[in-house]
Amino acid sequence: MKKKTDKYSFFENVYEVVKLIPKGRATSYGAIAKYLGAARSARMVGYALNSCFAHADKIPAHRVVNRNGMLTGKHHFPDEYPMDEALRKEGIKVKDDKIVDFKAVFWDPSIELSL
DNA sequence: AATGTGACATACC
DNA sequence: TGGTATGCCACAT
Numbered sequence: 048m049k050k051k052t053d054k055y056s057f058f059e060n061v062y063e064v065v066k067l068i069p070k071g072r073a074t075s076y077g078a079i080a081k082y083l084g085a086a087r088s089a090r091m092v093g094y095a096l097n098s099c100f101a102h103a104d105k106i107p108a109h110r111v112v113n114r115n116g117m118l119t120g121k122h123h124f125p126d127e128y129p130m131d132e133a134l135r136k137e138g139i140k141v142k143d144d145k146i147v148d149f150k151a152v153f154w155d156p157s158i159e160l161s162l
Numbered sequence: 163a164a165t166g167t168g169a170c171a172t173a174c175c
Numbered sequence: 176t177g178g179t180a181t182g183c184c185a186c187a188t
Contacts, residue, residue: 057185076170080184087183093169094186113170120169130169167187174180 057083061095062102064156068110071138072154073146075114082156097123109133116149 060083068074076092085091092111099106109130113119121130121144131141140147 080170085184087171088185089170090168090183091170091185094167094184096169098186099169108169111169114172118169123169165188167185170183172180172182175178 057085057088057091058095058098058102061092062099062104062106064160065096065099065106065108065111066104067156067160068107068154071152073110073112073116073134073139073149073152074154074156075112075116077114078153078155078157079111082160093120096120100125107133110137110154112146112149116146116153118144118146 061079064079064082076089077086079092080086080089096106096108096111099108108120109118109124111120118130118134118141124130124133131144134141134146139152146152
């Protein structure tokens with residue numbers, strides 16, 4: 048329900064999409080940005096996730112990686128819960144901070160959510 | 163309003 | 176493979 052603002056922040060949108068990512072899947076910043084209608088705001092997606100820890104809800108930010116499937120954001124995760132470990136627990140294989148067979152687990156919101 | 167920022171994407175070397 | 180440079184855009188200050 049909307050109050051004063053008709054639209055939520057771009058961040059809120061990012062959080063919503065990330066939370067919709069199925070277990071064992073992963074997507075890219077660019078894909079999310081595109082789905083939100085701002086394909087050139089991939090940086091904003093990462094920016095948003097940077098604040099995800101401050102966000103009230105739990106954001107599976109570990110399911111969001113860059114275009115190469117590389118865990119570029121792992122350095123931003125808490126040491127107690129590394130990004131690659133989180134992914135492994137969901138069945139995603141990670142090697143050298145990169146998702147193995149990324150395209151196999153790739154989850155594109157602009158496709159999956161439009162079915 | 164202006165400036166700084168960045169977990170990207172792409173290009174180039 | 177990795178460093179540098181540029182474009183890009185929404186948010187923070």
